[in-house]
Amino acid sequence: MRHIIRRITDKAFTILTGTSVVLLTSVLLIILGPMVWRGAKAVIFKDTIEFRKMQLDLYNRGNSEALKIETSETESFRRTVYKIVDDFKHGIDTEELIDKSKQIYRQFGKELRYRGITGKQYQKIRSLARDLRGRLQAAFESNDKKIIKENIDYVLQYRKNKYFVDTTAAEFFTLAEDFYKTIENIDLNKRQEYTASLQQIEEVIFQLLGPRPDEPLPALTMERYGATRWDLAQKLLDNLLWSQQWIQQEAGQPLTKIRVSRAEQFAGTKLEPLFGYVENNLAKMLKPEYTFYWQYFIDDSTPGHYFGGVGPEILGTLLLTLLAMLFVFPLGVISAAYLVECASDNIAVRIIRMCINTLAGVPSIVFGLFGLAFFVLFFIPLFGGPSKPCILAASMTLAVLTLPVMIRASEEAIRSVPQTYKEASLGLGASRFRTFVKVTLPAALPGILTGVILSISRVAGETAPILFTGAVALGPLPKSLFDPTRTLSYGSYDIAVGDRLAMMVPHNQYGMVVTLVLLILSLNAIAIVLRARVFRRLRGE
């Protein structure tokens, strides 16, 4: 009977522990899965022709001939888009229309002078042209269709006038006709609204397709290319098709956001076909393709995380981590050695021990401020260094942050070296120092390396301690340890707080986080392999 009960409890124990392991693993996967999935999009994604253009321009990657052909294929579709927009714009933009009419008038005046006509005739035609221009302006500026019609009709009656036929002034009439056609079926009171909306539309188109082929290249690299990623292009398409408006549904209620179809907003106007056209032909304008952008891990980001990769961030993170390890390893081991081998159990040592334990629980932002106050403003300038956030200060701050972890792990490791090793060494006439260096330390090394692994994990992911001591979101590669650096942790934080950026480059944000996780994992893997090797060497295998 007892035997059966024992077997049942044993089984239950196995099942319980097994399920908890499964549960933990699945929770981890549920949390990590989506993050990795999104992060992977930084490397494997559907790019667009804009991306390929950028790669060719900035890094000289890709086939320029093929790209040229592709570009010309997209161009005809893009041209249609521009034409629709321009046509509508010409009909509605008062200032532009007035400018145009003035231009025609001026051009016509110049022409007249070389026509070989008498001064009197010149005066007469010129004043007539001025009159037409005035009427047109009145029409353009009016919101009343009746007045517009009167004025336009007035202008159009001179269409057959022999002084105007085949001259620049003939453009008055096309302008007038176009304008009339455009406004025929739009509500002129909505003109203001249209202009504002049109501005947004043009901006979205600019973000989608980049600068127009006939425009000069913008100075900012960021503005030279349209949407480089297909997912981003689709987001922009959504912005194009729908406008967001804040309305108050009831008095006294908070504003609510609604989506308004722009196609409806512009229904009946010349712009209406634009939306359907872009929606149907976006792929033809951007030519999406799957790409494996492994250079994400080495490329610099151009400008500020919009395009490119996280090369400098990886470099900075590695640099800070390794440097911090360089500081904390000897410091931690020596402190631990003191605590285990030399310190007697008195009040002072107990206080030191308590301080170390407390330090381990101090929030990292406190270390950040400490680093600013101590390393940046005091310690480094003391030795003639610059008093500004820099890699050196940041890595020292990180070293201080992780010192308690390191000391505790090393202490544990040194303490667990069998007393018999020490006795044997001392029994052979070795000094205590010699015994520590030759016997205790090698035997404790695996345990100390465990401390290093813990420290790396802590250090590489920290943001707060480097916030004021050496991290920047953007900027050139550091040239020395006295320059600040970009890091993965700070980069993703920066994207997260720049809300517009976070919306535009979610792939980059997740990409940085996943890269960080991968980096920490691989650093740990290296340390673990190292530890295994040390262990094997100790065992003499």
Place this chain on the structure above:
Amino acid sequence: MQKGNDNMLIPSLETDTQEIESVVSLSQKNNVATKKKAPNCECAIVKSENFSFYYGSKAGVKDISMEIYPCSVTAIIGPSGCGKSTFLRSINRINDLIPHTHIDGKLFVNGHNVYDKNTNLVNLRQQVGMVFQKPNPFPKNIFDNVAYGPRLQGVKNRSSLQQVVESSLKAAALWDEVKDDLKKSALALSGGQQQRLCIARALATRPNIILMDEPCSALDPIATGKIEDLIDKLQNDYTIVIVTHNMQQAARVSKRTAFFCLGELIEYDSTVKIFRNPGKKQTEDYVTGRFG
């Protein structure tokens, strides 16, 4: 052993090796060889005068006065917890590692009071080698284990290190088993081999005295036999103090035996006397197994 000796280490080592080897071969030919007496063996090499050792306020050993003679094996026997190890470990002051301890009385090694303030611990421990109850080779290879002591003494030359290692391993009767693979980890050896390695390691520093604290307690009879043979051979050149729980072992290997009980030295005499004709009732009870 003073500093000046270091320079003379290499030549003198060779003569030592030859000596050891000649002794080993002699003893192989003739078992009587172990009875051979070295000169000047009559004055004590270790001498304690009312020596007490305290762990905190508790005495590990109390008021021990005894003399240990050179070039012989001295056994210490007694029930568990009676202070055998404590006494043995006081001789090379390895007990100093334990906090809150103090001593009383005097303990001389080679005529120097080892608890004197200006005792050079390094020198003392080079003179007094120790083999522990559990084999404790360093987690290094065999060569580095044996060469540890000579390296501490400043021997860097590869070939002289090689010589010391070889002669020590031969003296510890381990050479034939490991000579092909000196780079093997010491931890990969069997327990008996490890213990002989520890003995070789102790021999390599060329001590006068070797302290052995139950060196065979973790070994099987065959390995024990090998160690006992080894002790037998070594006693011609070294003073050996061995703690053991095994009466037969004490009887087999030692010339003199000390019986400890409850931290006190009850009786100290020639082994023959202790086992055949003990002077005290306690001793008799213990050696005949009636102790309890």
